[in-house]
Amino acid sequence: MKNPKQKTVTKPALRDGSNAMRRPRPVRPYALYTPAEVHEIFRRFSVQRPEPKGELEHVNAFTLLVAVVLSAQATDAGVNKATRALFAAADTPQKMRDLGEERVGDHIRTIGLWRGKAKNVIALSEALLRDHGAEVPGDRDALVKLPGVGRKTANVVLNMAFGQPTMAVDTHIFRIGNRLGLAPGKTPEQVEEGLVRIIPAEYMGHAHHWLILHGRYVCKARKPECTLCVIADICKAAEKTNAIPAPLVEIGTVPEVVAEDI
Numbered sequence: 649m650k651n652p653k654q655k656t657v658t659k660p661a662l663r664d665g666s667n668a669m670r671r672p673r674p675v676r677p678y679a680l681y682t683p684a685e686v687h688e689i690f691r692r693f694s695v696q697r698p699e700p701k702g703e704l705e706h707v708n709a710f711t712l713l714v715a716v717v718l719s720a721q722a723t724d725a726g727v728n729k730a731t732r733a734l735f736a737a738a739d740t741p742q743k744m745r746d747l748g749e750e751r752v753g754d755h756i757r758t759i760g761l762w763r764g765k766a767k768n769v770i771a772l773s774e775a776l777l778r779d780h781g782a783e784v785p786g787d788r789d790a791l792v793k794l795p796g797v798g799r800k801t802a803n804v805v806l807n808m809a810f811g812q813p814t815m816a817v818d819t820h821i822f823r824i825g826n827r828l829g830l831a832p833g834k835t836p837e838q839v840e841e842g843l844v845r846i847i848p849a850e851y852m853g854h855a856h857h858w859l860i861l862h863g864r865y866v867c868k869a870r871k872p873e874c875t876l877c878v879i880a881d882i883c884k885a886a887e888k889t890n891a892i893p894a895p896l897v898e899i900g901t902v903p904e905v906v907a908e909d910i
């Protein structure tokens with residue numbers, strides 16, 4: 649959604665008046681927040697959730713990778729329901745390949761696009777065995793070469809399994825980046841780039857989870873719960889319905905609100 653405060657900036661013409669420089673050049677929209685405001689937003693998230701966790705169940709880097717591949721266009725709860733039995737049967741690339749596409753498919757039949765995903769899970773297990781000594785590589789270029797693994801999946805795995813300060817832009821983070829004007833962008837890559845640029849380094853390790861959880865439980869797609877929001881006074885979203893921040897307490901000491909997924 650276009651933020652009304654965003655401007656299109658044109659570069660001035662060169663002194664020699666060359667036409668090339670007179671043409672309007674749209675520039676990437678900028679964040680609406682000062683560095684101090686961004687710092688305060690993430691400081692509050694860190695007080696609210698000191699140790700945020702992803703909600704996809706896994707037992708190692710390989711099962712995390714498989715769970716994230718399966719989660720495309722599916723809810724975490726739906727994926728967890730299917731993967732409990734799958735990971736009990738196969739928690740390594742070797743065991744997954746031995747299980748075979750048909751039996752993997754039997755486990756994940758309740759997940760959308762399961763046929764293609766079963767094929768990818770077997771193909772990526774084979775690629776890990778063949779090219780990476782059965783280990784999940786901690787390198788984005790290697791990860792995105794695996795079947796069914798895109799940039800978002802790679803960023804989740806790098807962040808959660810390897811502790812790298814990546815930003816995997818899902819539907820919630822894409823919405824928050826644009827709605828709040830924190831990192832406006834037309835594509836997930838633009839929002840990712842904007843967030844990585846403005847989030848203080850000390851908060852990058854957990855920022856991905858804080859934003860997902862904020863989007864899932866508070867800044868929901870259809871109706872943001874602004875009265876429950878700890879950054880309501882800082883937020884500059886046009887949809888904001890309240891400017892008084894909710895009490896800043898650690899989650900778990902207040903009643904949980906209902907999540908909105910996908």
Ligand code: SF4
Nearest residue numbers: 867872874877880883
């Ligand atoms: S005040 Fe409302 S719109 Fe702004 S971040 Fe909070 S929930 Fe979202």
